[in-house]
Amino acid sequence: MDLQRLKANLGLRLFAWRYIPLIGFCGPVIERMDERALRIRMPLGWRTRNHLGSMYFGALATGADLVGGLLVMEKGRARGKKVHFAFKDVQGDFLKRPEGDVQFDCAAGAAIDAMIDDSLASGQRINRPIEVVATCPSLSGDEPVARFTLTLSIKAS
Structure with missing residues (x-):
């Protein structure tokens, strides 16, 4: 793991346990991070599994949000x-x-940059949808197991 991701994962753990313990409880790991996209992995385990042996709906929603x-x-x-x-x-x-284990990918970096620019220029809150794709590489490769559309609301200053 490179130093940037190591720092990012440590920061994620500290942030989660301080502000949103449910995130820390699920044990996410940042897999990839650049200016365009981010990928996290949520492990399937006793904390994230439902009664059917698959990832619980709440853990999937947590990963998409995160x-x-x-x-x-x-x-x-x-x-x-x-x-x-x-x-x-x-x-x-x-x-x-x-x-x-489920990977959550969000490639909305350019859209988020544009939202921040628009908010800074207008002084207003900007709302736009972003996409998150969840895959389970160990079972189905790159085939999505879930797709999320989240309306992101940003106010930058």
Whole structure:
């Protein structure tokens, strides 16, 4: 694991346990992070498994929320700007039972940059949808097990 990801994962753990313990309880790991996209892995285990042996709906929603939120936080940090954000709504399509570790990918980096620019220029809150794709590589490769559309609301200053 490279130093940047090591620092990011430590920061994620500290943030989760201090502010949103449920995230820390699920044990996510940042797998990939760049200016365009972010990938986290949520392990399937006793904390995230449902009665059918697949990942629990709440853990899937947590992963989708987390990957989108971390990308926004990283964008704000990289620019040195305060970026206040929330998710106004979420739509989830659950396509297959994820019976292994789940990867959550969000490639909305460019869209988030544009939202931050628009908010800084207008002084207003900007709302736009972002996409998150969940896969279970150990069982179905790159085939999605779930797709999420989250309406991201950003106010930058």
